[in-house]
Amino acid sequence: MIVLNSSDGATFEVEESVAVQSQTIKHMIEDNCADTSIPLPNVNGVTLARVLEYIKKHAEAKDDEEGLKSFDAEFVKVDQASLFEIILAANYLDIKGLLDLTCQTVADQIKDLTVEEVRAIFNIMNDFTPEEEAKLRNDHAWAFE
Amino acid sequence: MDKYIPLHLITEILSKLPVKSLLKFRCVSKSWLSVIWSPQFIKAHLKDHASEDNQRLLILGNFGSFKHCSLKSLMYGEPSPRLITVDIPIPLPDERSGRGASSFTEHISWYGPVRIVGCCDGLICISVTRASQSDFILWNPSIRKYKKLPNLGLPSTSPSNRVWGFGYDSFSDDYKAVILVKQCSINGEGLRVETRVYSRKSEAWRRIADFPSTPRYTSPSSGVLVNGKLHFLAHEKVRGRIIVSLDLTTETYGEMEEPNHYESDVCVTLSEIEGILLYFINPFPGPFGRGGDLWVMKEYGGSWTKVLTFPHEPSGPFCPKLLSVSAEGELLMRECVGIELYSSREGKSFRLLKEIYNVFDAYCFTESLVLPSTHDSNCNDNMKPTKF
Numbered sequence: 244m245i246v247l248n249s250s251d252g253a254t255f256e257v258e259e260s261v262a263v264q265s266q267t268i269k270h271m272i273e274d275n276c277a278d279t280s281i282p283l284p285n286v287n288g289v290t291l292a293r294v295l296e297y298i299k300k301h302a303e304a305k306d307d308e309e310g311l312k313s314f315d316a317e318f319v320k321v322d323q324a325s326l327f328e329i330i331l332a333a334n335y336l337d338i339k340g341l342l343d344l345t346c347q348t349v350a351d352q353i354k355d356l357t358v359e360e361v362r363a364i365f366n367i368m369n370d371f372t373p374e375e376e377a378k379l380r381n382d383h384a385w386a387f388e
Numbered sequence: 389m390d391k392y393i394p395l396h397l398i399t400e401i402l403s404k405l406p407v408k409s410l411l412k413f414r415c416v417s418k419s420w421l422s423v424i425w426s427p428q429f430i431k432a433h434l435k436d437h438a439s440e441d442n443q444r445l446l447i448l449g450n451f452g453s454f455k456h457c458s459l460k461s462l463m464y465g466e467p468s469p470r471l472i473t474v475d476i477p478i479p480l481p482d483e484r485s486g487r488g489a490s491s492f493t494e495h496i497s498w499y500g501p502v503r504i505v506g507c508c509d510g511l512i513c514i515s516v517t518r519a520s521q522s523d524f525i526l527w528n529p530s531i532r533k534y535k536k537l538p539n540l541g542l543p544s545t546s547p548s549n550r551v552w553g554f555g556y557d558s559f560s561d562d563y564k565a566v567i568l569v570k571q572c573s574i575n576g577e578g579l580r581v582e583t584r585v586y587s588r589k590s591e592a593w594r595r596i597a598d599f600p601s602t603p604r605y606t607s608p609s610s611g612v613l614v615n616g617k618l619h620f621l622a623h624e625k626v627r628g629r630i631i632v633s634l635d636l637t638t639e640t641y642g643e644m645e646e647p648n649h650y651e652s653d654v655c656v657t658l659s660e661i662e663g664i665l666l667y668f669i670n671p672f673p674g675p676f677g678r679g680g681d682l683w684v685m686k687e688y689g690g691s692w693t694k695v696l697t698f699p700h701e702p703s704g705p706f707c708p709k710l711l712s713v714s715a716e717g718e719l720l721m722r723e724c725v726g727i728e729l730y731s732s733r734e735g736k737s738f739r740l741l742k743e744i745y746n747v748f749d750a751y752c753f754t755e756s757l758v759l760p761s762t763h764d765s766n767c768n769d770n771m772k773p774t775k776f
Contacts, residue, residue, distance in 0.1 A: 327393060334397055342400065350404035358415045365393060367417050379415045385532065386411035 245272070246280035247295075253288030254280070257295055261302040266337035285335045290328040293321075297341050319348040323364070399423050403436045407530045407755045427561075430757045434509055437754055445711065445720075446512070446753035447727070450746055452476045452502035454529065456753060462740055463714045463729065471741070476502065477527055477534040477768070478516060504749045505565055506554025506610050510756025513554040513565045522550070524565065526588065526760035534768055535760035537586055540593055542569060551603040553611025553618035557636040563588040563758075564636050566611065566618055568603050585639065589762055596639045601625070601632055604656075606707070607724075608749045612658040614665045615688045617642070619658055631658070631667075647683040647692030655680070659710035666710050667692065672700055679704035682719075699735050711752055722750035 245262045247255045263269040271281055283291065297318060304310050319326065326345055333341040353361055362369060371379070380387060393401075402410065402423065410433070414421045423429050443459040454474045461469035480501060505513035510530055515522045522542055527534040551568040565586040570579060581599035586592070601622040603609075611618030617633040624630050624643075633642040646656075647667055654677050655670040665688070670680035679700035683692040696719075698704045708721035708728070719730040720740075726747055728737040 330393065330397060330401075346397070346400045347404045349401050353401075354405050354409040358412060361413060361416055365398065365416075367420075369416070370418050371415065376415055379421070383411040383414075383531070386408045 247291065248280050248282045249286055249288040249291045250284045251288050253291065255291060255295055257299070258302075261298055264298045264301065264338055264340075266339075268336065283336070286332045287328070290325070290332045293318075293325070293329060294332050294336065294338070294341065298338065301340065315344050319345060323349075323352070395419060395423065399429065399432075403429065403433045407757060410757065411531060424757070430759075434754070434756050434758065437756070442754055443712070444753045444755065445727070446507060446751045447722075447741070447744060447747050448502065448504055448749040449744055450748075452480050452516070455744070457741070459712060459720075459752060462727075463712060463718065463720055468741055468743065471744075474529040476514070476516075477529075477532070478523075478525060478536070480516065503550070503608065504610065504751065505552045505567075506613070507751035507753055508554055508556050508563065508613065509758050510754050511554075511563060511758050511760060512751075512753075515550070515552075524567075524586070526563070526565070528756065528758055528760055530755035531757060531759075533760055535591075536768070537565070538591070538593060540567065540584060542567070551605060551609045551611070551620060553613065553620070553634070555611075555613035555616070555618055555636050557587075558616055559637040560587075560589070566634060566636075568599050568620070570602075583634070588760070591761065597641070599632065600641050600643075601630065603632070604629075606655070606657060608709075610749075612660045612665065614660050614663060619644075619665060621656060621658060629653070629656075644685075644689075645692075647694070648681075655707035657707060657709055659708075661710055661713055668705070668708060668710065670706060676702060678702060678706050682710070696732055698730070703736055705730065705737065709750065711750060722747050724748070 244256050245259050245268070247257065247262070247268075249255070259272065263272065268281060286294070300314050301311065304314070321329075326349060330342065330345045330349070333345060353364065356364075361367075369376070398420070402413070402420075405413070410424050414424050440460055444456045445459045445462055446454065446456045448454055454476060455471045456474065457469045457471045501517040503515045503517075505515055505524065507513070510528055512527045512529065514525050514527060516525065517523075521539070524537040524540070525534050526537060553566045554564070556563055567584045569582045569584060571582055572579060579602060581601075581603060583596050583599050584593050585596055587594075599622075601624040604621040604623055606621060611620045611634065613619075616637060617635045619631055619633050622630055622632040629646050631644045631646060633644065634640075635642065650669055650671045652671055652673055653669055654673050655668075657668045659666040659668065665685040667683040667685075668680060669683075670677060672679060679698040681694055682696040682698070684695045685692055705721065705728070706723060708723050710719055710721050712720040714720070717732060719732075721728055721730060724747065726742070726745055727740045727750065729740055730737045
């Protein structure tokens with residue numbers, strides 16, 4: 244069993260065979276950094292719990308394609324802030340399947356939004372001048388319909 | 389939203405978006421614009437969209453009409469999935485002269501003046517013939533950008549006798565169009581076949597070594613891209629029927645045997661499905677000559693394996709281009725009367741997309757951001773087509 248410590252002090256136990264779905268944890272174990280427990284200062288307790296739920300399910304139901312598909316569909320039904328937390332955690336822990344799933348989910352959520360709505364979601368400043376933006380919109384005006 | 393997503397993760401999200409959304413989101417900020425238009429992103433996006441879910445079937449019908457639909461919907465259930473029409477980016481020659489037999493070069497066929505040279509990574513190379521010349525265009529209909537290629541000055545023979553191809557050279561990261569031009573030698577040596585290559589990087593045509601045999605014309609006649617090489621049916625003086633390959637990276641030729649030795653060959657086609665070369669032969673002559681054998685080259689450069697014999701029946705295939713295979717082994721193919729799905733279990737074909745008759749050509753196609761030119765300013769926008 245491997246012990247994981249979240250950024251806010253929560254402790255989780257997980258089987259090594261399950262934990263190695265995270266390439267980051269796998270390398271830490273291989274490099275012998277996992278004597279007592281593995282500190283994960285970049286992931287809070289709530290998010291780590293969710294990530295562990297994902298990797299546990301994907302370990303135990305490995306061959307059940309249909310079952311995993313419906314699990315994944317339910318798994319991503321969380322608010323956007325939580326989804327972003329999971330993306331950051333999946334990236335830090337290097338869990339490809341989870342990263343692909345969550346990024347695809349966000350992509351599906353934003354694809355029909357307006358430019359302004361997308362800027363709000365990602366907290367992005369518009370650094371184009373009005374003329375520059377107008378020209379860009381004009382270049383592919385049909386994409387905005 | 390107080391959580392900051394770093395740009396490299398935003399890029400992961402963006403590469404899963406459809407092309408139309410990406411064109412819109414270029415306006416979000418300067419960093420998003422530079423990500424979306426970067427060659428690395430365009431490639432990553434292409435790779436992320438290579439799955440079966442995103443494949444589309446592109447169909448060329450009468451008089452340069454292009455339509456596409458979801459390949460998955462077509463093969464797994466809907467006999468008539470939603471068709472999207474894409475307007476060819478340049479004006480076509482007058483339709484009326486195409487229909488009548490007013491001049492030899494314009495009475496090309498009742499399909500009209502447009503042909504597909506090839507289709508690769510969302511880029512389509514097409515030829516439009518008017519009066520005495522053929523013009524070539526590199527076109528990405530998903531982003532509605534095109535580039536007219538420089539004039540080749542081909543002799544005004546009927547474009548129905550053209551053999552050509554289009555594909556990707558992964559070593560040079562370049563897209564190339566290839567045209568085989570039959571020339572009669574001035575000093576009476578006989579027929580020579582010149583090969584001209586256009587590269588997207590150089591934006592110019594070059595002549596390379598002559599084609600080593602005589603290409604055989606089939607309809608439509610594009611080289612089939614497998615393993616970075618274009619494959620053409622050919623006839624060699626001594627050995628007879630062979631397949632000639634042109635490596636797009638080294639620009640050198642290779643040869644391979646056709647499977648078996650058939651007495652006659654009413655119709656032979658080469659196709660590609662999932663990177664594998666297929667060879668179909670219908671050896672039955674006459675107007676009811678249908679059915680035949682399908683061979684597959686499982687390992688590239690290895691031997692041919694016969695995988696299927698179509699029944700010799702009026703409903704059998706005549707001269708099909710194989711397009712795709714379903715999980716249950718059903719074959720999607722293009723016949724000139726339409727798109728068909730062949731079930732080997734039932735031993736018969738079913739017409740799909742019944743509202744389209746006369747399918748001149750069909751390709752599997754993915755939407756992509758790949759530009760027709762490596763310099764964006766050299767691409768023209770569909771919305772304001774340049775006058776020819």
